[in-house]
Amino acid sequence: MRDPDAFLASAAELLGERGFTRDRELMAPWLTDWRGRYTGNALAMASPASTEEVSRIVQLCAHHRVPIVPQGGNSGMSGGATPDGGGEALLLSLRRLSAIRTIDTDSRQAICEAGVILQTLHEAAAEKRLRFPLTLGGKGSATVGGLIATNAGGTQVLRHGTMRAQVLGLEAVLADGSVFDALTPLKKDNRGFDLKQLLIGSEGTLGIVTAATLRLLPEVGERAVLWAGLNSIGDARRLLLHCEARAENHLEGFEIIPAHCLSAVLDHLPDARSPLASEHRWHALIELVVEQGADEDLPGLAESLLSEGFETGLIEDATIAASEIQAEQFWLLRDSISPAERAIGPAMQHDISVPVARMAEFVEAAVPQVESRFPGVTAVAFGHLGDGNVHFHVLAPGGVARGEWEEGEGKAISAFVHDLVTRWGGSISAEHGIGQMKRDELGRLGNPVALAMMRSVKQALDPHALLNPGKLVPLAPEAHNN
Structure with a gap:
């Protein structure tokens, strides 16, 4: 960071009292993830109210080399929207970008800003006798931007696909503050890479989603x-x-x-x-x-x-x-x-997928293996059988200390589960994203060529590594040795 005081003064002037704060009490609820697994610190919290303001604050961060942690509803499951403990990053809340700009009943499309809550979108579409075909348990807090950033799934993927299938157009602010505007949907467009697809699922590491054009369907009769x-x-x-x-x-x-x-x-x-x-x-x-x-x-x-x-x-x-x-x-x-299990006690949650045809077989094999390898735990699998994705949770034995168990035996359990999934040709993250929780595991188990491509894209779009540092993209092997 080049000049923290100059940055803070400029940011406060840019966003005003409503859009910028350093108040620890105001920031506190947003510095811990939903599961309570990760707590960090932030230099300040910015709450821009428009794409233009997002662009300008990102330009300011780029100039002063201030890291940025974008955040929507803070309902993510992998610690992807929580800053680290260093206190040097700006927490960038998208919650004030909450407008549904248009709902076009003829084309069955909605243009929503990143801070629109999923349930709000459902209700607005219903008023037009339409529906948005993606839902999940956290619909009352999850935001459109966060759903896009993590390529969220939910309970309707079997028929309608993940968030990636719902996004027809995208607007995002890149690491230098420039605005990528691809909101206008085209049925056919062969002008090179489909760059919006690169940003979907990138967890804020390549750009900050500010708005999207989403597909709608006729209401259910x-x-x-x-x-x-x-x-x-x-x-x-x-x-x-x-x-x-x-x-x-x-x-x-x-x-x-x-x-x-x-x-x-x-x-x-x-x-x-x-x-x-x-x-x-x-x-x-x-x-x-x-x-x-x-x-x-x-x-x-x-x-x-x-x-x-x-x-x-x-x-x-x-x-x-x-x-x-x-x-x-x-x-x-x-x-x-998930909340019922959380009330029981500590657990290691794994959002995994294997080929659809083998999921039942995998669960029948994995549950006894985990429970045998780690006596006292209970392994359960639930969720979206039809798209090869289950939530494979391993509940701690009674009487363990929350926090200590996850950092000790819990990590060994997750590594064991991820090894199993990899041997079965699956993925260690089916719909919740990698975040900080699974970044190192992705580096350990991911395909080396794919990981190298990810790092190259990150370097090209965010050369100073300011966007959501420490999330999704694993460090190169040489970085671990330095």
Whole structure:
């Protein structure tokens, strides 16, 4: 940093009292990640209210060599929006960029600024009888910019794809303060690299997303939400294949939940009830939809799927939500797994993927291996079976100290899990990003050629390494030796 005092004075003048602060109390809630795993310090917090202000503050940072940590809703799962402990970085909040600039009902597109909360986008689209086809448990805090930066997934990826598939155009501020404007969507464009795709999933290390053009879909005309009790994850995989064959593009979501996770949620939510009277080793949460005006017998399709599942022995018991309220209650059980586990005690969370066809086999093999290798732990897998991504959590034995266990045995557990995933041809990060949590593991396990390409792109777009330092991009081997 060239001149901290000059930088602070210029930044305060640029953004004003509402857009710039050094108050420790005001900054404190944003210096710890959602999981409570990482806490850092910041030189100051900037809250620009427009793309122009983002550009100007980034120009100022570039001039004074001030590192920048971009942040949206601070709901990330990998510590990607938390500064380090040095206190030299500027925490750049995008929350004031909260405008939905336009919703075009004819083209079914919305232009949203980075700070728009996902639930707000859902509600705005619904007012126009449209919908944004991505949702997740943190929809009340997650922002559009953060979802793009991490290429978020959620529970509708099976049918609609990750955030990458929803982004039609992008606006971002680069490391020198210049604005990359590619908001206008083109169906065909062969002018070289698709640079917006380079920025999606880059976790703020290549540029700071300020706005995006997003695709919208017609509103759902009707939905059926089913809950099925199963004996094994293998049966869940076979049931998924059956649903895909019979329901085709009406299959919106297929989530798996083991008995341990359901039990944890029922203990965590005082008013929650299990959808089924009997106990089962595994559960599947299935959603079917038809668009408004479609001539489809959705209740008949739902009943047929369950009937055929019973006949083939895949389903032990099942029910269909009798109302929209009950459907939301079913989904609340799924969305509450992470907070319910957090209330139990420490855990190592792994957001992993393997080839879709092998996910059930992987879980059946990995759970006993982890529990045997680390006595006293409990391994659970839940989530998006249909796209080969499960959340593989390893819960600590009772009585361990939070913080100490994660830094000790917890790290060894994660390395073991990541080694397993790599041997199965999978990824150590399916939808939560790398952040600081998995950066070193990516460096240890990643393909050397791919890692070298990532470093080259980072060097080209951010030569002074000011954008979100210490996140995503692993250090080169020679850097570890210096």
